[in-house]
Amino acid sequence: MSGHSKWATTKHRKAAQDAKRSTLFSKLSRMITVAAKLGGDPDPEKNARLAAAVEKARSYSMPKDKIQAAIDKAFGAGADANAYEEIVYEGYGPDGVAIYIEALTDNRNRTAADVRSAFTRAGGNLAGAGAVAFQFERTGEIVIEKAGAPDEEELLLLVADAGGNDLEDNDDEFVVTTDPADLARVRDALLAAGVPVKGAELSMRPKTPVKVSVETAKKVLRLVDVLEESDDIQEVYHNMELTEEIAAALEGE
Structure with a gap:
């Protein structure tokens, strides 16, 4: 019932991304436009892919007008969603760490x-x-803020009732994991129960995280940072096990 998710172990990197909001919002806008176009409907309630993209944008505090503009771009005059294609890149970083990359280019x-x-x-x-x-x-x-959330035992019952798979304790946050198709439904059920949901998104989790040294972790995360600087790269995942030691070292940078 405990562990370290992408959310908990990349707080310092999320803060860095937040500092580069123009680039971040550009990526999110592209993702929303493509999701709206491929889903064939500008209404998130009728387009699950768009709903996930909008939820992710909201978790990064993207303004509502920018979200709507990105949706409108998929169907309005001069719509360019068809110009983008989804590509996955796979490779090995320092010390053979597996890297999985999602791009829209x-x-x-x-x-x-x-x-x-x-x-x-x-x-x-x-x-x-x-x-x-x-x-x-x-x-x-x-992701659920602990401040204002039910205690872990009560929250676990709410998660089970909502159809979630697991609950992880990550310092000042809880992370609920779900099947991909159940993400929106579980989120909505938790919100209806008064749970302070911070954000929700689809992720790629390593099935068997590998242990690495602090130095290797820093090298891999530097590679991830370089990749994420590209406007074309949407998400970068790795299979490192980010331990307390590594998290502490990263927080010190």
Whole structure:
């Protein structure tokens, strides 16, 4: 019932992303536009993919007008959602850490070159499709602020009633995991029960996290930071086990 999720172990990196809001909002807008177009409906209640994209944008405090503008862009004059394609890149970072990357790009040659260059400079290598994907599984994650939340035992009952899979204790937050298709339904049930939900999104979790040294973790996260600087890269996942020691070292930077 306890562990360290992507949310808990990347607080320092999320803060850095928040500091670069123009770039972050650009990525989120692209994601929303494509989700609206591919889902075929501008209404999040009728478009599950769009609902997930909007929820993620809200978790980063993206203004409502920017969210709506991104949705409108998918169906309005000059809509360019079709210009983007979804591409997954897979590879190995320092010390063989598995890296799984999701991109939305209008130029696959440019994006591939940028990703390959980042891996090479980090001492890793880009691999073929399926090389590391089997080491991850798609999961829904709902983050709950402990302040104002029920105690863990009561919250666990609420999560079970809502259809969630597990509850993790991550310092000042709880993280609920769900099946991907159940993310919105579980989130809505928790909100209806008065639970202070901070955010919800789909993630790729490593099936068997690998232990690494603090130095390796820093190298891998530097690679992740470089990859995330690209406007084309939406998400970067790794299979490192981020221990208390590593988290403490990162907090000190």
